[in-house]
Amino acid sequence: MRNDEGGHGFPGRRGLILLGWVLLLGTVLVWSALHERRKLLSEFGNEAAILHRLTSQRVDQHDAHMTALSALAAAEGSDRPDLFLDVAATIRRFYPRITAVDLVSLPPSRDYLTTRPGLSEEELATVRDVALASDGALALRAAPGRAGHYLLIKRSPNSDAARFGLALEVDGAALLATESDFWTRPSVTRALLMPDGTLLAGSGPISAPQFEKPLGSVSQPLLLQAGIAPALSDLLPGIRVAGLALLASAVYLVAALGLRQLARARRAERQARLSAQEARLAHASRINALGEMASGMAHELTQPLTAILSQAQAGRHLVERGDTRALAPVMQGIADQAKRASAIMERLRNWSRPNPDTERQSVVGEAVRNVELLLGPEAERNGVTLSADLDPLPLRVRGDPVELEQIIFNLVRNAIEATAGAPRSRVTMSSRRDGAFAVVEVSDSGPGVPAELRARLFEPFVTGRPGGTGLGLALCRRLAERMGGEIDLLAERPETVFRLRLPLAPAALQEAAE
Secondary structure (H helix, E strand, C coil), X not given: CXXXXXXXXXXXXXXXXXXXXXXXXXXXXXXXXXXXHHHHHHHHHHHHHHHHHHHHHHHHHHHHHHHHHHHHHHHHCCCCHXXXXXXXXXXXXXXXXXXXXXXXXXXXXXXXXXXXXXXXXXXXXXXXXXXXXXXXXXXXXXXXXXXXXXXXXXXXXXXXXXXXXXXXXXXXXXXXXXXXXXXXXXXXXXXXXXCCCCEEECCCCCCCCCEEEECCCCCCCCEEEEEXXXXXHHHCCXXXXXXXXXXXXXXXXXXXXXXXXXXXXXXXXXXXHHHHHHHHHHHHHHHHHXXXXXXXXXXXXXXXXXXXXXXXHHHHHHHHHCXXXXXXXXXXXXXHHHHHHHHHHHHHHHHHCCCCCCCCXXXXXXXXXXXXXXXXXXXXXXXCEEEEECCCCCCEEECCHHHHHHHHHHHHHHHHHHHCCCCCCEEEEEEEEECCEEEEEEEECCCCCCHHHHXXXXXXXXXXXCCCCCCHHHHHHHHHHHCCCEEEECCCCCCEEEEEEEEECXXXXXXXXX
16 A cells, blocks of 8 residues: 555656646647647638629620620621720730630631730641531630640631630639738648640549539539648647647646545545544453453452452351351451452443344445555554455355454454565455355464463463453454354464454355345
């Protein structure tokens, strides 16, 4: 048994306190990380839906621009190139993602209008070929020589008599641009792809996107992809970790102090119960010791008192036959006092012997555990290892629990005193069932009982310990016999072993049989 307030238990307790704090902080951080991850995924879903809706609205605007520019080209043609270019420049100014507007005459003419410095042969050929092959629907093509850009092409007028090919060049990165700071996180990725998989914006196609959806446009069904892989810095920012650590430490400190106070209160309550029980055992021991002493005194004084009585009676008869009548009252007084002394001793003997309680029952395991709690500190102070090996069954016996504890208490205390100071000294208490009996053994690693004392060990006033009264073992035997049992010192054992055998209560025998 360790002293909770003592020194050698402190490092282990400090380690447990530190481990508890680490576990609490780890739990709080894990919970915070999981909560932040759920929050990030929810925010990601909302932001991806907003981005998809915004980008879809932008590409729908391209359809309106193409319609307006086509109508202007069909009405004015090449007669008013300045008007077409002014409108195209205005569109570019308000919609920076549109990087160029091209109006290319279909063969046999090779004229064109453009907002850029000029058109290459490849660009001219792309616009003409797509417009000539058009069935009236808008067509998407990757911009020649300009990665991340695409052309939206249609014929104008939108009939077989078309004279022009109209094209808008759109910057994919600008089309995907947003003012939300969410997409600036390193853990968030997004990509915009052509229907054929050509990358328009982003670092590349996402292998396992959490969001993937075509834009809501018939003419420009571009594919929007987005993904998120939260890093530790996203889930546990440094400031949050510091705040959680302070909060967890404060909560843990308050809880630890509360538990410590509760433990102290329980320890004080347990100590109070043990002190009360120890006082009860000590009182019972004094009463029973007095009974044993009275029994011993009565045994020792019965013969002298009887002799006094006989002599007094004989003296009275002599005086009655002689002339010394004055001696008769004296002799009668001797006889009366002898009778009185005998009666006093008898009353003392009867008073010191409690009546056996045949109705009460005791549990062997509880008695052993109570003695272990009572004598544990004394054993520790004397360097003795005190242990118990109990039968799993309750082992109920008939008798007073206090008397059963007193028997075991006396045996264990004698064993502790016998082994105190010896290296590796130990005292062991054990219990088991033996047929209709409960057996309790107390063994110790002490020097043993001297051979000359073994035969008279349980007699009153016989002791091998200096200063001993010789009443403890006699009391144990008297109490054991009153409970219907017996107590013996086992021979031929390497250790000193006292065995207590008590009959099981009828209810315990019935439970065992069932």
